[in-house]
Amino acid sequence: xxxxxRTALVTGGVQGLGAAAARALAxxxxxxxxxxxxxxxxxxxxxxxxxxxxxxxxxGDFDACARGVADVEExxxxxxxxxxxxxxxxxxxxxxxDRKDWDAVLxxxxxxMFNVTRQVIGGMRQRGFGRIINISSVNAAKGxxxxxxxxxxxAGVEGFTRALAHESAGKGVTVNAIxxxxxxxxxxxxxxxxxLDQILAKVPLSRLAEPDEIGRCVRFLASQDAGxxxxxTLPVNGGLLMG
Numbered sequence: 001x002x003x004x005x006r007t008a009l010v011t012g013g014v015q016g017l018g019a020a021a022a023r024a025l026a027x028x029x030x031x032x033x034x035x036x037x038x039x040x041x042x043x044x045x046x047x048x049x050x051x052x053x054x055x056x057x058x059x060g061d062f063d064a065c066a067r068g069v070a071d072v073e074e075x076x077x078x079x080x081x082x083x084x085x086x087x088x089x090x091x092x093x094x095x096x097x098d099r100k101d102w103d104a105v106l107x108x109x110x111x112x113m114f115n116v117t118r119q120v121i122g123g124m125r126q127r128g129f130g131r132i133i134n135i136s137s138v139n140a141a142k143g144x145x146x147x148x149x150x151x152x153x154x155a156g157v158e159g160f161t162r163a164l165a166h167e168s169a170g171k172g173v174t175v176n177a178i179x180x181x182x183x184x185x186x187x188x189x190x191x192x193x194x195x196l197d198q199i200l201a202k203v204p205l206s207r208l209a210e211p212d213e214i215g216r217c218v219r220f221l222a223s224q225d226a227g228x229x230x231x232x233t234l235p236v237n238g239g240l241l242m243g
Contacts, residue, residue, distance in 0.1 A: 007076045008222065009069070011035045011059050011116055012086030014046040016185040017135060020215030021083050022052055028219050030081065033072045035059065037086075059086045059112035069119035079120045081131040081222045084157075086112055089187070094148045102149045109153035113160045121168070130173035131222045134161050138181040138237040154179075158233050165231030174230035176221050181237025183209040204239030 008025045012018040013034025026032045033053045036043045047054040053075055057068035073079060087109040090101035117132060124130025139147055140154035158177050165175040182188055182199050188208060191199075200206055217236055220226055235241060 005029060005031055006080040006222075007031045007033075007078065008081035008083065009033050009035065009072050009079050009116075009120070010083040010085055011112065013052075013083070014039050014043045014054060016187070017180065017183060017211050017214045018083070018085040019046060020211035021085060021133075021218040022215075023050065024212065024215035024219040025081065025083075025222060026050065026052060028223065030222070031076045033076050035068060035072070035086065059116055060107040062115045062118075065112075065115040065119055069116065078123050078127065080124070080127075080129060081133070082117060082120050083133045083135070083218055083222075084113055084116055085135045086116075087135070087153075089147070089150050091146045091150070093146055097149065105149040106153050106156075109150065110156045110160075113157060117164070121164075121173070124173045125168065125171040128172040130168070130171075131226075132161075132164065132168075132173065132175040133218055133221050134158075134175070134177045136161075136177045136179040136233060138179050138235070138240055140179060141235075141241060161233065162231045169230055174221075174227065176226075176229060176231070177233040178214065178217050178221070179233050179235050179237065180214050181209055181235075181240045183211055183214060185211060202240060203237070204242060207238065209236060209238065 008030045010018050010022045013022045014036045022032050022034050035055050037058050043054045055068055055072055057064040090104050134157050136157045137154040139151050140158055143151055161175050161177040168175055
């Protein structure tokens, strides 16, 4: 009997690391759908280019997630693989940070862990299979000035990952995180050259990660080869945390 073709949802999946993850999974013969919010023409172009169906909703809104995931499952079937990638940043020194910037990052980067995962975890447990892959950051462990909100959220992602892994292991569901370092994305490209030089000087491999390198890590954690890995955070940071 042929193996079941798996299905996947990647949030924040039309650009950067999310798009790379979606492409990597599709290359592994996974049926993929992606979510986004407000990407407009970029989302349309991604859908045309890849043939991957694109859905729009706010991952910070629980009810919107319930509707969005239901639409995805109507289109491609029950979700076997969830990649929680959607995130925002609102950087600023803490002593000057507005409450709205704190709330915005926690709402999306951490709140989405509950809002999206809650929609699929029951089905995964019932079917006896699931792969949940949460995108964290090197800064969850390292810390970064000007990112107390982001670092707090991403550290929460890793705690969420470990706790849910404990709860889900007996039901055939693995839960892992990936903590990328600095990658060649639009967000990093927008940094001033002198800041980027300072970052690269601290990376032993002396370069940024390619988004496809993160995508291949997602594909590995989603595969049968990673079936005995759960509760882990995979560091993909060019050696930035070796010290």
